[in-house]
Amino acid sequence: MIIRPFEPDDIDEVLSIEQLCFNRSDSYYRQNEDYLRRFYTTETTFVSTIKRNVIGFGTHTFPDSDPMIRFYVKRTNDYITSDFYTIEREIKGDLYAYSRGDGPDCKVFYEQFPNEFNDKRYKIKEKDVQLAMMCVHPEYRRHGIGKALVKKRLESAKEQGSIAAFVNCWDVSPSQYLYEALGFLRIAHFGPAWADGSGTIVMGAFLEKLL
Numbered sequence: 001m002i003i004r005p006f007e008p009d010d011i012d013e014v015l016s017i018e019q020l021c022f023n024r025s026d027s028y029y030r031q032n033e034d035y036l037r038r039f040y041t042t043e044t045t046f047v048s049t050i051k052r053n054v055i056g057f058g059t060h061t062f063p064d065s066d067p068m069i070r071f072y073v074k075r076t077n078d079y080i081t082s083d084f085y086t087i088e089r090e091i092k093g094d095l096y097a098y099s100r101g102d103g104p105d106c107k108v109f110y111e112q113f114p115n116e117f118n119d120k121r122y123k124i125k126e127k128d129v130q131l132a133m134m135c136v137h138p139e140y141r142r143h144g145i146g147k148a149l150v151k152k153r154l155e156s157a158k159e160q161g162s163i164a165a166f167v168n169c170w171d172v173s174p175s176q177y178l179y180e181a182l183g184f185l186r187i188a189h190f191g192p193a194w195a196d197g198s199g200t201i202v203m204g205a206f207l208e209k210l211l
């Protein structure tokens with residue numbers, strides 16, 4: 001297995017693994033194809049290959065790179081630096097905006113964990129890496145490929161000046177255990193954040209402790 005930077009010809013393989021891993025519909029892909037092609041076609045995407053076939057990929061970004069990432073960064077900063085009640089109010093507002101069309105009875109959950117980020121109210125720096133999508137083809141899972149894809153991106157980010165790394169994990173995905181095994185800390189868990197009612201776990205790590 002090799003991990004190397006993404007090349008433009010990889011894009012179709014990357015998109016077909018993404019579709020398989022997230023079980024997305026063809027119509028979703030048709031509607032979002034241009035955005036997804038742009039999102040993955042960057043020097044911050046890495047692919048894992050076996051016999052030149054792409055079997056997994058991971059990408060990362062920095063706080064100012066895209067409006068969606070800016071939103072995630074602001075939200076994580078708010079979670080770390082605000083008190084619980086402010087957060088709870090903000091999350092409810094947010095959920096009405098982008099969750100399942102929930103009304104006033106929407107049962108939101110929010111949990112914050114004591115750790116170095118929350119205790120010191122760490123503020124995300126401009127160069128702190130945001131790990132974004134990662135997928136490994138189902139036939140190749142539990143062989144350390146996901147972990148290797150994370151490490152590669154963290155090494156690359158450290159070279160570019162990141163002090164800390166953050167990730168928004170889907171809480172029904174095993175990726176949270178992978179990040180925990182690498183030394184990431186849980187910062188906050190809230191939801192529902194997705195149409196199926198599942199939540200998001202925001203996790204972070206200081207790179208000097210990981211690499």
Ligand SMILES: CC(C)(COP(=O)(O)OP(=O)(O)OC[C@H]1O[C@@H](n2cnc3c(N)ncnc32)[C@H](O)[C@@H]1OP(=O)(O)O)[C@@H](O)C(=O)NCCC(=O)NCCS
Nearest residue numbers: 135136141142143144145146147170173174175177178181
């Ligand atoms: C998450 C994903 C990328 C993991 O890839 P992977 O190559 O299987 O991960 P690794 O083999 O490197 O796993 C490293 C560690 O993570 C943990 N882990 C990974 N998958 C796990 C699972 N299904 N259950 C529990 N722990 C798991 C384990 O600690 C594992 O170490 P171990 O195998 O020695 O016990 C893969 O499952 C995937 O593509 N899932 C669908 C897409 C997805 O959910 N992406 C993340 C969105 S936030």
